Amino acid sequence: MKPGMSLMKHYLQFKDLRAEEYAYLFERARVIKQRFKNYEKYQPLVDRTLAMIFEKASTRTRVSFEAGMYQMGGSVVHLTTGDSQLGRAEPIEDSARVISRMVDIVMIRTFEQTKIERFAAHSRVPVINGLTNEFHPCQILADLFTYLEHRAPLNAKGYDLDCLKGKVVAWVGDGNNMANTWLQAAEILGFTVHVSTPGGYEVDASVAGISNSNCYKVFKDPVEACRGAHLVTTDVWTSMGYEAENEARLKAFADWCVDAEMMAQAQPDALFMHCLPAHRGEEVTADVIDGPQSVVWDEAENRMHVQKALMEYLSLGRIG
Ligand code: CP
């Protein structure tokens, strides 16, 4: 930690940072991305080590954190439940005490949010949530950056976050970790989420950790939820850890497939996002995810750029 940086910060939920910190991070992500695209070396984290702990599968999170850390001059240690003592019941608190004495920053993908909170409570270094059952803050960080890149005016200080105020994001599908994180982002950044889920899969404001219920509206009909939306987004019907419910979910979610009819209700220039991996023909049709309004590949790439900005911020504080 840089001298003078008094409080160590973790990133366990989207609401762990304030709107002004997001404005800073999005600008850093823009600059860092530009350097990457220009093949300019930028290595502020030389000699720093990131430990990545995966208790669930991953493609994007693994590659984006690992490649990002190497690009910034650091190195990475990759741990899974199966190849570490985590899978043999070593207490999470003990794992945190040990791992955080040897590395400079930790990223964890796990099951219950309480697990990452217990790890963070015993960690000497910043901890980042790489997905839990309840939240996926790094993904929403990338999604918002992607929206800004495509739709926000760029001024001297960076993308104008005020352009998010009053916007509508349509969430179609499961009231899951992604949905919860969208609600937190809406509360902080001043937009509204139109949420449509099948009965029994609703979002719960107390699990989402929001205090202002005005940041979202619930719709029974997913087509109605998309009306006037600036962004339409969805996710798999069965998240990791819920595989036993797959059959029941396939039936319950049949009408929650984002298709051309739903997109036609949204603003004519609405974007489509999906955190990926996607199942074409389930939560989204191929013509939507592979169509002109979809920005899913930018969204995936931007995971790396925003996380580089996040690791820089949690490790070194504000630059300049
Ligand atoms: N979107 C996302 O987190 O992808 P992975 O599960 O591949 O990491």
Ligand code: NVA
């Ligand atoms: N909601 C999904 C997101 C995958 C990136 C899951 O938790 O499996």
